[in-house]
Amino acid sequence: MTDHRLTRLMQTTDTSGDCWLWTAKPNGEGYANVRIDGVHYRAHRLAYELLVGPIPDGLVLDHLCRVRHCLNPAHLEPVTIAENIRRGRAVLPPYSSRKTHCPQGHVYDEVNTYVTPQGKRDCRTCRRAARRRCDARRRAAA
């Protein structure tokens, strides 16, 4: 029996090519989002879970094809966030992505956000300010 969520997904997906392309408008990050029965899903995660199986806890799906709105499970590999960052395909980790501003109120946008090797987000404006303070102290001490 086919899960009706899969039917729903496939209605909005162009599977004529190698990549299964989401034909609706992707979100700001380029990912396909879908709402089924009032529940929001990342379309590629849902496709993977329905066609392959559950995604292990704490893992993210890396798009091997680099097409973020592609739903083909053969192009998706569950990896750790650290691995995803190492591959240069970091998705901002979900635990911090809900915050839109740093503690000092600077906005976390594409330009101002720095992802540390640990997968944490850092504010570039604050990093610059900290470096300036440090330089000033060093000059004062000299």
Ligand SMILES: [Zn+2]
């Ligand atoms: Zn693909």
Ligand SMILES: [Zn+2]
């Ligand atoms: Zn800041």
